[in-house]
Amino acid sequence: MNTVIITGAARGIGVAAARKFAENGYGVILNALHDSPALKEAAEQCSSLSGIKCHAVCGDISKPDFADALVAACIKNFGHVDVLVNNAGISFVGLIQDTDNDTWQKIINTNLSSVHYTTRSVIPHMLKNHEGRIINISSVWGSAGASCETAYSASKGGINAYTRASAKELAPSGISVNAVACGCVKTDMLDIYSEEELKELAEQIPLGRLATPKEIAEIIFYMAKMPVYLTGQIITADGGWI
Numbered sequence: 001m002n003t004v005i006i007t008g009a010a011r012g013i014g015v016a017a018a019r020k021f022a023e024n025g026y027g028v029i030l031n032a033l034h035d036s037p038a039l040k041e042a043a044e045q046c047s048s049l050s051g052i053k054c055h056a057v058c059g060d061i062s063k064p065d066f067a068d069a070l071v072a073a074c075i076k077n078f079g080h081v082d083v084l085v086n087n088a089g090i091s092f093v094g095l096i097q098d099t100d101n102d103t104w105q106k107i108i109n110t111n112l113s114s115v116h117y118t119t120r121s122v123i124p125h126m127l128k129n130h131e132g133r134i135i136n137i138s139s140v141w142g143s144a145g146a147s148c149e150t151a152y153s154a155s156k157g158g159i160n161a162y163t164r165a166s167a168k169e170l171a172p173s174g175i176s177v178n179a180v181a182c183g184c185v186k187t188d189m190l191d192i193y194s195e196e197e198l199k200e201l202a203e204q205i206p207l208g209r210l211a212t213p214k215e216i217a218e219i220i221f222y223m224a225k226m227p228v229y230l231t232g233q234i235i236t237a238d239g240g241w242i
Contacts, residue, residue, distance in 0.1 A: 001052065003027040003078040004224070005070060005122070007061050007114065008088030010039040012187035013137060016217035017085055018054075022046035024221065027078045028054040031061060031070055031088070053077070061088050062109035067117035075125060082129075083224045084122050086115045086159075087137040091152045091189055104151050111155035115162055119177075126175050133224045134170075136163050136179040137216075138234060140242040143181065156181075160234050167232030176231035178223055183238025185211045207239035 004021045008014040009030035015038070018028050028046045032039045035058040046054035057073045059066040074081045089111045092103050115136055126132030141149060142156030159179060167177040184190065184201055190210075193201070202209050219237050223230070236242070 001025065001027055001078065002082045003029070003074060003080060004083040004085060005029045005031065005074050005081055005118070006085040006087055007031045007070075007118065008137075009056075010034070010036055010042060012189070013182070013185060013213045013216045013220075014085075014087040015042045016213035017087065017220045018042055018046050019049060020214075020217040020221045021083070021224075022049035022052075022054060025050055025052070026083075027052045029070065029074045029077070030054065030056045032056070032058060033060055033088075034058060061114040061118065062106075064117045067114065068121050071118065071121040071125065080129065081122050081125050081132070083133045083135070084118055085135050085137070085220060085224075086118055088114055089137065089155075089189075091149065093148050093192060095148060096150050099151055107151040108155050108158075111152070112158040112162070115159055119162075119166060123170070123173075123175070127173055130174040131228065132170075132175040133228075134166070134175065134177045135220055135223055136177070137220075138163070138179040138181040140181050140183050140236060140238050143234070144242050163234060164232045171228075171231055174228055176226075176228045178231060179234045180216060180219055180223065181234050181236045181238070182216055183211060183236070183241045185213060185216055187213060205239040205241045209239070211237065211239060 010032035043056040139156040141153040163179040
């Protein structure tokens with residue numbers, strides 16, 4: 001039995017990825033900040049899909065001690081961890097001068113520091129089997145940058161650099177590290193935009209529409225199944241937009 005840890009798994013890309021792995025027989029550890037009905041329902045759905053008891057583990061992934069506890073929960077329930085999907089993320093839209101210290105730090109800690117904490121925690125367990133897959137969820141803004149989203153862009157740019165650097169370090173141990181740089185995906189992170197604004201945005205994308213969480217989930221899953229020789233890559237999924 002293969003296993004996967006997915007952060008930010010109560011909604012959007014995270015829950016879609018959890019379902020995709022469960023459909024393919026994985027034992028899934030789903031993480032979210034809050035013990036919400038949505039997270040519980042997602043864990044129940046994954047259990048039903050995989051035929052394996054899947055587990056919801058609530059807590060703040062931006063805290064290093066909790067990252068350790070999350071990985072420990074996977075080892076306790078499944079005995080090993082094969083795949084880590086670092087998906088948890090938050091955003092803030094506003095001018096640089098309106099981005100206060102707390103907001104900046106929260107975004108950096110949640111989006112970027114958490115990737116380091118979970119990666120650091122899973123490495124000893126993956127080393128035992130001399131294999132593993134780590135997939136980080138990034139954004140096109142990590143390379144292109146977005147006006148009025150400096151903190152978010154900086155955190156995603158950091159993820160890209162962390163992905164490339166950690167891939168070089170972990171390749172001799174049979175562990176691959178890659179990232180998916182998403183374009184516009186239909187998640188509640190876009191709820192701040194009106195329907196008209198989303199329509200105008202879709203018109204800028206060559207495919208003429210936003211991505212669905214299910215599409216990104218399929219990319220994540222197939223990246224987890226790719227040979228270890230695919231490592232250190234930032235795979236852009238944006239419909240040809242950027």
